[in-house]
Amino acid sequence: MTRTVGTRTVGILGGGIAGLTLAALLAARGHAVTVYEQDRAGGKLRREQAGGLSFDTGPSLFTFPDVWRAVLARLREPDPLDLRPLPGALGVHHTPHGPVPLPVPPGHALLPHWQRYVRAAAPLAPFLGVLLTTPPRLNDPAFLRASAALLRVTGPHASAAAWLRARQLPPALEHALATHALNAGLSPADAPALYALIPALVGADVFRPAHGMGTLLDALRRFGEARGVTIREGAGVRALSGTTLTLNGGEVRRHDLIVSAVDPARLARLRGQSVRPGPRTVSGVAVYAALPTPTPLPATSVIPPDSFRDFRAALRAGALPHTTLTLVHADGPRLAVLLTAPPTGRPLTADHPWVQGQLRRVERILNVPGLLDSALGTVILNPAHYARGGHPGGAIYGAALPALRGGPLHPQPYRLTRDLWQVGTGVHPGGGLPAILGGALIVDRLLREAGW
Numbered sequence: 001m002t003r004t005v006g007t008r009t010v011g012i013l014g015g016g017i018a019g020l021t022l023a024a025l026l027a028a029r030g031h032a033v034t035v036y037e038q039d040r041a042g043g044k045l046r047r048e049q050a051g052g053l054s055f056d057t058g059p060s061l062f063t064f065p066d067v068w069r070a071v072l073a074r075l076r077e078p079d080p081l082d083l084r085p086l087p088g089a090l091g092v093h094h095t096p097h098g099p100v101p102l103p104v105p106p107g108h109a110l111l112p113h114w115q116r117y118v119r120a121a122a123p124l125a126p127f128l129g130v131l132l133t134t135p136p137r138l139n140d141p142a143f144l145r146a147s148a149a150l151l152r153v154t155g156p157h158a159s160a161a162a163w164l165r166a167r168q169l170p171p172a173l174e175h176a177l178a179t180h181a182l183n184a185g186l187s188p189a190d191a192p193a194l195y196a197l198i199p200a201l202v203g204a205d206v207f208r209p210a211h212g213m214g215t216l217l218d219a220l221r222r223f224g225e226a227r228g229v230t231i232r233e234g235a236g237v238r239a240l241s242g243t244t245l246t247l248n249g250g251e252v253r254r255h256d257l258i259v260s261a262v263d264p265a266r267l268a269r270l271r272g273q274s275v276r277p278g279p280r281t282v283s284g285v286a287v288y289a290a291l292p293t294p295t296p297l298p299a300t301s302v303i304p305p306d307s308f309r310d311f312r313a314a315l316r317a318g319a320l321p322h323t324t325l326t327l328v329h330a331d332g333p334r335l336a337v338l339l340t341a342p343p344t345g346r347p348l349t350a351d352h353p354w355v356q357g358q359l360r361r362v363e364r365i366l367n368v369p370g371l372l373d374s375a376l377g378t379v380i381l382n383p384a385h386y387a388r389g390g391h392p393g394g395a396i397y398g399a400a401l402p403a404l405r406g407g408p409l410h411p412q413p414y415r416l417t418r419d420l421w422q423v424g425t426g427v428h429p430g431g432g433l434p435a436i437l438g439g440a441l442i443v444d445r446l447l448r449e450a451g452w
C-alpha cells in the first residue's frame with residue numbers, strides 16, 4: 001500500500017547521534033518528530049567535567065567526512081563543524097615489533113610495504129561512500145558495483161587477520177594494521193576482511209571539529225529543533241507495544257511510526273521479547289584525565305595487545321586480557337585513555353588492579369612515568385556505564401554479527417514491522433560515526449520509499 005506523505009507523528013527511541021540525525025532528516029520531510037531520551041541527548045557522545053576541563057566523550061576520530069557532507073546536503077545546511085585534520089592522522093602504533101606511524105610517512109623503512117598494502121586496497125576507495133550510504137539491495141546497480149569491488153579486494157579471505165596474513169607484510173606493519181579490526185569492535189580473527197583495509201581507506205583523512213566533537217551534537221540538535229523536533233531528555237521508554245510507548249513515569253504516547261535508535265537487545269526487552277545470548281563486540285574503560293600541563297604526547301597513540309591470539313581468547317571467555325588494545329588521545333592538558341575490555345557490564349573503576357596495570361603499561365610504553373598520577377581530575381566510563389544506555393553487557397557496537405553478515409553486503413534489519421524501524425550502532429556493522437550517519441541516510445531513504 002502506498003501512502004501519501006503528510007504530517008505524521010514519529011517517535012524516536014534514543015537521542016544518540018543516530019536518533020538525532022534521523023530525527024532531523026524526517027522532520028525536514030515534514031514529519032512531527034519526538035525523540036525520547038532516558039538521559040541526556042548525545043548517548044556515547046556526552047560532555048563531562050573533570051579537573052576544571054570539559055571533555056567530549058565517545059567518538060574522537062571523525063573519518064569518511066563525505067558521509068557527514070551527504071547528511072548536510074540532504075538537510076541543505078552549511079557545515080558548522082570546521083573539521084580540522086588531526087596531527088599524525090591515525091597515530092603511532094606501538095607494536096611489540098616496534099612503533100609504526102599510520103599512514104607510514106615518506107622516508108620510513110616500512111614505506112614500500114605500506115604502499116603495496118595501499119595499492120591492494122585502492123580499488124575499493126571510490127566505492128566506500130556508496131557502501132556507507134546506499135541501502136544494501138541486489139537490484140541497485142550502484143550497490144552491486146560497490147559490492148563487487150569489495151569482493152574483488154577482500155578476495156576469499158573471511159577475516160581481517162587472514163587478509164593481512166596473505167599480504168605477507170613485515171610483522172610490525174601487520175600488527176599495527178590489525179589493530180583496526182577494533183573498528184568492527186572485534187579481534188582481527190573475528191572482524192570481516194574489510195576492516196583490515198580501514199587504514200588504507202582512511203589514509204591521512206582523520207579529522208576533529210575545531211571546537212570539539214560536542215559541536216556535532218550541538219549541530220544535530222539545532223538542525224532538528226529548527227525543523228520542529230521535540231527532544232525529551234530524561235524520558236526513558238519502559239515498554240513498547242505496536243506504536244504505543246510507555247515512559248518510565250507511566251505516561252503513554254502513541255505515534256504513527258516508531259524508529260528505535262537504541263541497541264536491538266534493549267529494544268527486544270522493551271517489546272517483551274527474550275534476547276538470545278551470543279557473541280558481542282568489545283566494551284571499554286575510558287579514562288578522561290585533566291593534567292596540570294599539556295602532555296608531551298602526539299595526538300593519537302595506539303598500543304596493541306602483545307598477542308592478538310591471547311587478546312581474542314580473553315575476550316571470548318569474558319576475561320580481562322593480560323595486555324589490551326589501548327588508544328591514547330592527547331589534546332593539550334586533556335588526556336583520554338581508552339582501554340578495550342570484555343562486554344561483561346562490569347563496573348571497572350580506576351583503582352581496579354587490571355585498570356591500574358593497563359594504565360601503567362601505557363605510561364611505560366609511551367615513556368611518560370607518573371603521567372596519570374598528576375591528573376587534577378578524572379572521569380571514568382566503564383562497561384557498566386555503557387550497559388546503562390546501550391547493549392546490556394556494554395558492548396560498544398552491540399552484538400557481533402556472523403562474518404557473512406558483518407560486512408555491508410548483507411541487508412540489515414532496518415524494518416522490523418510496517419511501522420517499527422531501527423537505526424544506530426547495533427544495526428550498522430562497525431557502528432562508528434560514518435556507519436551511523438550513513439545508516440540514518442539509508443533508513444530515511446527506505447522510509448521515504450515506503451511512503452513515510
Ligand SMILES: Cc1cc2nc3c(=O)[nH]c(=O)nc-3n(C[C@H](O)[C@H](O)[C@H](O)COP(=O)(O)OP(=O)(O)OC[C@H]3O[C@@H](n4cnc5c(N)ncnc54)[C@H](O)[C@@H]3O)c2cc1C
Pocket residue numbers: 013014015016017018019036037038039040041042043044045058059060061062063235236237238261262263266270284286338388389390396423424425426431432433434436
Ligand atoms: C570510548 C569510545 C570511543 C569511540 N571512538 C570513536 C571514534 O573515534 N570514531 C567513531 O566514529 N566512533 C567512535 N565511537 C563510536 C561512536 O561513539 C558510536 O558509534 C556512536 O556514538 C553511537 O551512537 P548511537 O546513536 O548509535 O548510540 P548511543 O550513543 O548508544 O545512543 C543510544 C541512546 O539511547 C538512549 N536509550 C537507551 N535506552 C533507552 C530507553 N529505553 N529510552 C530512551 N532512551 C534510551 C541512551 O541513553 C542513548 O543516549 C566510540 C565509542 C566509544 C564508547
